[in-house]
Amino acid sequence: MERFVGELLARAGELARSQGLPCQVVLGGSAARGTWLAGDHDIDIFLCVPEHRELEEAMAIGRQLVLEHEERYAEHPYVHASLGGFDLDIVPCFSISDPSHLRSAVDRTPFHTRYVAGRIRGLEDQVLLLKAFMKGIGVYGSELRTGGFSGYLTELLVLKYGSFAAVLEASASWRPGLVIDLENHGSAIHTQPLVVVDPVDPRRNVAAALTLDRFAQFIGAARQFMAAPHERFFFPAPAEPLKDGELVRALQARKTMIIVVEFRPPDLVEDIIYPQLQKAQASIRSLLDREGFSVLRSGGNVSGQWGWLLFELLVWELPGVKKHPGPPVWEGQHLDSFLQEDRLILSGPYIEEGRAVVEVLRKYRRPDDLLRDRLGSLSLGHHLSPSIRSSFVLYQGWEILSIQSQDFRLFLSRYLSLRAWPAAQD
Amino acid sequence: MERFVGELLARAGELARSQGLPCQVVLGGSAARGTWLAGDHDIDIFLCVPEHRELEEAMAIGRQLVLEHEERYAEHPYVHASLGGFDLDIVPCFSISDPSHLRSAVDRTPFHTRYVAGRIRGLEDQVLLLKAFMKGIGVYGSELRTGGFSGYLTELLVLKYGSFAAVLEASASWRPGLVIDLENHGSAIHTQPLVVVDPVDPRRNVAAALTLDRFAQFIGAARQFMAAPHERFFFPAPAEPLKDGELVRALQARKTMIIVVEFRPPDLVEDIIYPQLQKAQASIRSLLDREGFSVLRSGGNVSGQWGWLLFELLVWELPGVKKHPGPPVWEGQHLDSFLQEDRLILSGPYIEEGRAVVEVLRKYRRPDDLLRDRLGSLSLGHHLSPSIRSSFVLYQGWEILSIQSQDFRLFLSRYLSLRAWPAAQD
Numbered sequence: 136m137e138r139f140v141g142e143l144l145a146r147a148g149e150l151a152r153s154q155g156l157p158c159q160v161v162l163g164g165s166a167a168r169g170t171w172l173a174g175d176h177d178i179d180i181f182l183c184v185p186e187h188r189e190l191e192e193a194m195a196i197g198r199q200l201v202l203e204h205e206e207r208y209a210e211h212p213y214v215h216a217s218l219g220g221f222d223l224d225i226v227p228c229f230s231i232s233d234p235s236h237l238r239s240a241v242d243r244t245p246f247h248t249r250y251v252a253g254r255i256r257g258l259e260d261q262v263l264l265l266k267a268f269m270k271g272i273g274v275y276g277s278e279l280r281t282g283g284f285s286g287y288l289t290e291l292l293v294l295k296y297g298s299f300a301a302v303l304e305a306s307a308s309w310r311p312g313l314v315i316d317l318e319n320h321g322s323a324i325h326t327q328p329l330v331v332v333d334p335v336d337p338r339r340n341v342a343a344a345l346t347l348d349r350f351a352q353f354i355g356a357a358r359q360f361m362a363a364p365h366e367r368f369f370f371p372a373p374a375e376p377l378k379d380g381e382l383v384r385a386l387q388a389r390k391t392m393i394i395v396v397e398f399r400p401p402d403l404v405e406d407i408i409y410p411q412l413q414k415a416q417a418s419i420r421s422l423l424d425r426e427g428f429s430v431l432r433s434g435g436n437v438s439g440q441w442g443w444l445l446f447e448l449l450v451w452e453l454p455g456v457k458k459h460p461g462p463p464v465w466e467g468q469h470l471d472s473f474l475q476e477d478r479l480i481l482s483g484p485y486i487e488e489g490r491a492v493v494e495v496l497r498k499y500r501r502p503d504d505l506l507r508d509r510l511g512s513l514s515l516g517h518h519l520s521p522s523i524r525s526s527f528v529l530y531q532g533w534e535i536l537s538i539q540s541q542d543f544r545l546f547l548s549r550y551l552s553l554r555a556w557p558a559a560q561d
Numbered sequence: 562m563e564r565f566v567g568e569l570l571a572r573a574g575e576l577a578r579s580q581g582l583p584c585q586v587v588l589g590g591s592a593a594r595g596t597w598l599a600g601d602h603d604i605d606i607f608l609c610v611p612e613h614r615e616l617e618e619a620m621a622i623g624r625q626l627v628l629e630h631e632e633r634y635a636e637h638p639y640v641h642a643s644l645g646g647f648d649l650d651i652v653p654c655f656s657i658s659d660p661s662h663l664r665s666a667v668d669r670t671p672f673h674t675r676y677v678a679g680r681i682r683g684l685e686d687q688v689l690l691l692k693a694f695m696k697g698i699g700v701y702g703s704e705l706r707t708g709g710f711s712g713y714l715t716e717l718l719v720l721k722y723g724s725f726a727a728v729l730e731a732s733a734s735w736r737p738g739l740v741i742d743l744e745n746h747g748s749a750i751h752t753q754p755l756v757v758v759d760p761v762d763p764r765r766n767v768a769a770a771l772t773l774d775r776f777a778q779f780i781g782a783a784r785q786f787m788a789a790p791h792e793r794f795f796f797p798a799p800a801e802p803l804k805d806g807e808l809v810r811a812l813q814a815r816k817t818m819i820i821v822v823e824f825r826p827p828d829l830v831e832d833i834i835y836p837q838l839q840k841a842q843a844s845i846r847s848l849l850d851r852e853g854f855s856v857l858r859s860g861g862n863v864s865g866q867w868g869w870l871l872f873e874l875l876v877w878e879l880p881g882v883k884k885h886p887g888p889p890v891w892e893g894q895h896l897d898s899f900l901q902e903d904r905l906i907l908s909g910p911y912i913e914e915g916r917a918v919v920e921v922l923r924k925y926r927r928p929d930d931l932l933r934d935r936l937g938s939l940s941l942g943h944h945l946s947p948s949i950r951s952s953f954v955l956y957q958g959w960e961i962l963s964i965q966s967q968d969f970r971l972f973l974s975r976y977l978s979l980r981a982w983p984a985a986q987d
């Protein structure tokens with residue numbers, strides 16, 4: 136790996152010189168700090184240009200560095216390539232002198248590398264243990280899908296507490312609202328569950344992407360691990376696509392109704408798709424709940440050409456009658472409109488908590504009727520809405536056995552065996 | 562009626578004189594004020610003794626006045642009898658000079674009679690109309706079961722607004738929090754939906770017993786009546802016990818599950834039983850809701866030897882799996898106990914909103930199993946709890962057809978046709 140990276144850095148430097156671009160070529164992330172987790176495949180190379188030059192000049196270097204590449208876009212464009220078994224990102228940024236005056240978030244990275252590299256010497260193994268533990272339980276990575284701990288965050292935690300074991304022990308007294316401020320900068324006010332003040336940019340919370348649930352999951356897993364250490368925390372049993380027999384047995388035990396919305400997802404990076412998968416689930420759950428179909432849990436997955444939204448229902452058949460609450464009785468105009476609606480009334484109007492209420496015939500007695508009618512009018516995320524609306528297929532109950540995609544079966548397996556930490560018997 | 566009452570008053574006076582008891586014999590309530598609603602059967606006679614004498618001396622007069630009687634108890638004992646087609650209450654009280662220094666609530670009644678009698682001349686018909694309207698729609702009476710307007714309250718409303726029609730018109734702008742203060746006493750702070758300061762005792766809210774829903778019902782019914790006046794508001798179609806065929810058709814349309822708890826009620830006055838019927842319903846609804854059985858509506862009735870609690874369910878069969886939320890993960894001791902509970906886990910533990918959650922096998926998949934097991938441990942009201950626990954019978958779905966009691970069928974009829982005001986087509 137080191138030789139491969141060394142060659143890349145050297146060639147990038149040559150290309151810049153030959154084109155008259157003053158450019159610092161900086162290896163970013165864990166590879167530069169000796170905290171590179173085996174099995175990771177990510178190499179980040181930053182091409183830092185002076186502020187009076189254009190990022191596009193650095194992009195040109197990136198394109199020439201690896202001919203077979205694609206251009207991706209985060210805050211700015213960058214070059215992505217698969218090369219020698221690695222996922223390579225070549226990221227243009229500006230050389231700046233003060234990280235509190237950034238042009239873009241990536242400009243901060245060289246400062247992070249410098250801060251950590253100078254202090255982590257001798258603690259690299261502790262960082263690797265912490266990363267491997269977090270990866271094993273599924274809280275490693277600050278991308279939106281995971282909402283976990285970034286590599287930089289794990290490094291700062293080890294710098295704060297001194298070792299892998301010390302971080303785990305400390306977590307026993309962590310609560311949401313915890314503030315860690317290594318350089319005693321004093322922090323701006325953040326509302327995230329964990330605030331780690333960035334040593335190189337005090338206004339920034341390094342743990343901004345960490346969700347409450349991943350924060351809690353780490354605390355819980357650390358407690359389980361300290362009570363009964365086991366290698367499964369680092370090397371969990373890999374999830375396998377669920378076989379027909381396993382799926383049948385799970386459905387027989389749970390006796391719920393699983394509904395799957397299958398669709399063709401748009402071709403977008405995970406950090407854009409994932410929040411929309413969450414939004415789509417929330418919209419559909421709220422529709423189902425409003426109409427009286429109680430949802431136990433839901434899940435969403437996009438994998439290549441297919442996307443799935445899954446809803447597990449506790450209630451999927453409702454009676455003919457439905458309670459329809461109206462306005463407070465003293466709002467006369469509203470009351471008149473409510474009473475004039477054209478419908479078959481089974482009971483009422485009667486009064487409940489000051490409101491007029493009627494019991495009417497229910498329109499949707501089954502969730503599939505509801506979804507077929509109303510899915511198209513829900514807000515399912517900017518890019519997902521059109522994809523889902525244009526063509527979705529609804530599967531329910533035993534019908535989901537007919538979805539043969541191994542990606543779907545893997546998604547189902549993870550959905551059903553969802554665990555915050557390994558089981559004792561694993 | 563007048564002659565009958567006159568004779569009673571005279572005889573009571575004679576009895577008091579013959580026994581040397583200084584006693585004012587006062588006709589109370591509407592009979593004394595010319596606002597006596599035809600069809601009413603209540604006559605209240607107050608025997609007012611000086612404060613240095615004993616109420617028991619007046620009770621003795623009452624007992625002799627009507628030999629066939631029973632003794633009842635509210636704040637103090639009183640004599641009740643059915644005589645000549647009337648329900649007669651003979652109530653001992655103290656003659657006091659200032660109604661703000663009462664010995665008991667009944668001592669206030671002569672002051673009410675005096676206040677109204679002196680002012681209502683010429684408006685008696687307006688009071689009768691208002692009472693009849695309120696009785697017709699079901700908001701007349703301050704007993705707990707109705708939670709409506711007392712006779713004294715209707716009289717004060719007519720004094721305030723001047724006529725039946727004016728009260729209805731005024732109600733279009735009524736809102737919860739309304740204060741009516743005829744004598745500009747300035748009121749103590751009350752939290753009831755309607756506050757009518759008692760002209761003879763400013764600390765008291767004459768409308769204290771009026772519930773928000775009966776207040777709203779009057780406002781709504783007044784609006785409907787003014788838009789389309791009809792005698793049905795005064796003379797509603799009498800409720801008839803539901804016939805088998807009507808019950809079958811209602812159940813077929815609603816497609817809900819009706820569960821009835823039948824029990825032997827204790828022999829107590831309605832004002833004691835009724836709040837306990839409400840409490841019992843609330844306890845059972847909350848148990849059903851907690852376990853996932855969604856309740857559309859409930860009702861309760863006591864009639865002679867039998868009592869019934871009715872629950873109409875939207876959901877009455879649940880899947881095998883149940884979500885069981887645990888403590889926040891950072892509460893380590895609680896987490897340990899939660900994880901050590903002995904149970905079959907279908908999914909989890911996973912994290913939701915910072916809490917550990919497991920999905921386990923559900924214990925109660927049907928409401929009848931739940932109620933048979935747990936009804937005995939619920940708090941169902943001081944006197945009702947032991948009655949219900951000692952022997953209850955559970956009916957569900959079509960089984961309720963087998964309850965032949967006409968009182969039950971009348972209760973069912975009222976439950977199903979519940980209306981805040983008459984329908985246009987009635």
